[in-house]
């Protein structure tokens with residue numbers, strides 16, 4: 001018989017095309033489901049079947065917790081996309097989330113006068129603060145914005161700077177801002193893929209963190225990796241992983257390998273063309289919807305040269321960094337919520353309440369609902 005499908009949350013009717021009245025566009029989460037159709041078209045070639053006897057051991061044949069085959073494929077993907085140099089050590093993590101704190105831990109151990117000040121430039125990805133506070137340690141402390149080292153003595157403090165490029169929430173390509181020998185950086189390149197930005201040059205920093213979540217969209221697989229220049233830092237991050245969970249699930253590694261093999265098909269053209277087109281189309285439509293508005297705006301993003309697509313590329317960011325311009329709308333989250341749009345509060349990113357992050361990496365129908373509500377808001381308010 002016909003497959004029975006469930007409708008997405010705000011849709012009903014026989015073929016899920018009717019919007020349920022009053023249902024808000026939920027664009028709070030960064031769940032990267034925009035890539036679902038790509039994998040539906042490759043349901044068979046991307047499937048994994050693991051026999052009951054397979055991968056039972058703690059270790060791979062070489063006695064490590066890391067699949068050499070997967071490591072090799074990660075290097076191949078970077079070489080193909082030209083987004084990172086790979087003559088580095090690699091550590092795997094349960095998502096890149098686990099690697100963020102592993103890196104803070106590893107770098108803080110170099111500091112003979114702890115704590116190290118963990119900083120990031122506003123607006124920053126909220127986990128840097130939440131995680132650093134949660135794992136609260138004598139070795140490090142979250143300090144907030146890179147400009148917030150208020151006391152003169154703080155300037156002397158060793159710092160660990162999170163550099164997110166492209167940035168979550170605003171999609172900007174960023175460089176480390178703090179200077180000096182006592183500053184170590186963790187480069188979070190979760191979005192440094194052709195779906196979301198032009199790739200001008202391969203990243204070549206000391207610690208570079210990537211995630212399968214934003215490359216293939218498999219956030220639930222929980223797989224990330226770090227490319228690390230310094231051997232001592234690499235060893236400490238590996239110890240962190242061994243001590244907390246003895247490495248990443250071997251089943252996860254099997255699935256990640258299968259997915260990367262599909263990514264590599266056709267020199268990556270298929271996945272990245274799909275991703276770029278989808279994201280660019282969404283950005284164009286949203287920009288157009290807001291182009292005549294005086295009350296609401298989204299960030300400017302400059303076109304960037306992409307060595308992967310070999311040309312200048314239009315913007316295609318993962319998120320819109322939405323701003324309510326009027327003083328009376330400064331609780332922008334509530335203004336949007338009243339208009340049927342659930343975003344993420346700017347204050348979580350260390351920014352003012354006139355900003356809200358809107359996810360553009362949702363399923364297509366969720367994006368279309370967002371667009372519908374934005375058009376309605378602009379038509380009503382201007």
Ligand code: PMP
Pocket residue numbers: 030094095096097098125164168188190210211212213219222223224
């Ligand atoms: N870094 C950034 C900048 C992110 O946006 C995210 C996910 N939203 C992550 C890291 C963590 O992703 P994951 O744990 O799924 O790899």
